[in-house]
Amino acid sequence: ICAVQLTEDLKAAAGDAKILFRASEAGWAEKVRHSSGKVGYVTDGPFLWRTADGTLLCLWASFSQGGYTEGVAVSDNGEIDGTFTQVEPLFMDDGGHGMVFRALDGQLYLTLHSPNTTLEERPFFHPIIERDGRLYRN
Numbered sequence: 001i002c003a004v005q006l007t008e009d010l011k012a013a014a015g016d017a018k019i020l021f022r023a024s025e026a027g028w029a030e031k032v033r034h035s036s037g038k039v040g041y042v043t044d045g046p047f048l049w050r051t052a053d054g055t056l057l058c059l060w061a062s063f064s065q066g067g068y069t070e071g072v073a074v075s076d077n078g079e080i081d082g083t084f085t086q087v088e089p090l091f092m093d094d095g096g097h098g099m100v101f102r103a104l105d106g107q108l109y110l111t112l113h114s115p116n117t118t119l120e121e122r123p124f125f126h127p128i129i130e131r132d133g134r135l136y137r138n
Contacts, residue, residue: 058074
C-alpha cells in the first residue's frame with residue numbers, strides 16, 4: 001500500500017510515492033497464484049479510518065487461509081507518514097474491500113463484500129466497536 005501527496009488541483013502527484021506497508025508484513029497473509037502463473041502477495045482496497053483517540057488505521061484486503069481477509073494496519077504517529085504495524089484482522093471469512101461508517105443511531109459498522117466469488121459477492125454490514133484506538137467486531 002502506497003501513498004502520494006497530490007497537487008492542490010488533485011491532478012498530479014506532488015512528489016514520490018511512499019510505501020506504507022507490504023502484504024508480506026502481515027503474518028496472516030498468504031501468497032496467491034495468478035492465472036498468468038505469477039505468484040505474490042495482494043494488497044487491495046485500502047481505507048483509512050481515524051479513531052476517536054486520533055489513531056490512524058488502514059483497512060486493507062489480502063488472502064489468508066480463510067479466503068479474502070480484511071486486515072488492519074496502525075500508524076505509530078497517527079499520520080500517513082508513520083510506520084504502519086499489522087494488527088489482528090477484522091474479518092477472515094472470505095470478504096474484503098472494507099470500509100467503516102457510523103449509522104444515524106451512532107453504531108459503527110464494517111461494510112465489505114462477501115464471499116469473494118464473482119457473481120456471488122454481496123454487501124455485508126457487521127457491527128463493530130472502537131476501543132483504545134482499534135476496531136473490533138461485535
